[in-house]
Amino acid sequence: MEAKQLNIGDNVKKFRELKGFTREQMADYLNLSVSAYGNIERNKTDLTVSRIQQIAEILEVDLAQTLNFDASQVFNITHNEVIQGMHSKVENHNHPDEYKEKYIKMMENEIARLKKLAGEA
Incomplete structure (x- = not known):
C-alpha cells in the first residue's frame, strides 16, 4: 500500500x-522571496516543523490543519488580525459569506479535478 503524500503546500x-493574503504578504511575513514562498505552495520545499508552525500562526490555523485541510474548520476564520510581531497591518475581513462562497467554489473545482483523475468526467 502506497503512503499518503501530504500536500502541505496545497493546504x-x-x-x-481564504484569509485573503497575497503570496507577497506571506513571503514578507516569512522573510522569504516570493519565489521561495511559491515553492512552498507548489510542494517543492521540504518544510521543517517550525516553519509549518510559523505558517499556521500567520494563517491563524492549527498546525494539524496545515497538514490536513479540514473543511469543517474553515468557517472558524472570521477575520484577519495583525500578526503578532509584525508591524504591517493586514486588511480586516468580516465577511463570512465571502469565505463561504470562496470555499464552495474551491470545493467545486476540487470535485471536478478528482472526478477527472478518477476518469468520471
Whole structure:
C-alpha cells in the first residue's frame, strides 16, 4: 500500500486564499522571496516543523490543519488580525459569506479535478 503524500503546500495555499493574503504578504511575513514562498505552495520545499508552525500562526490555523485541510474548520476564520510581531497591518475581513462562497467554489473545482483523475468526467 502506497503512503499518503501530504500536500502541505496545497493546504497552505487554500488557507492563504481564504484569509485573503497575497503570496507577497506571506513571503514578507516569512522573510522569504516570493519565489521561495511559491515553492512552498507548489510542494517543492521540504518544510521543517517550525516553519509549518510559523505558517499556521500567520494563517491563524492549527498546525494539524496545515497538514490536513479540514473543511469543517474553515468557517472558524472570521477575520484577519495583525500578526503578532509584525508591524504591517493586514486588511480586516468580516465577511463570512465571502469565505463561504470562496470555499464552495474551491470545493467545486476540487470535485471536478478528482472526478477527472478518477476518469468520471
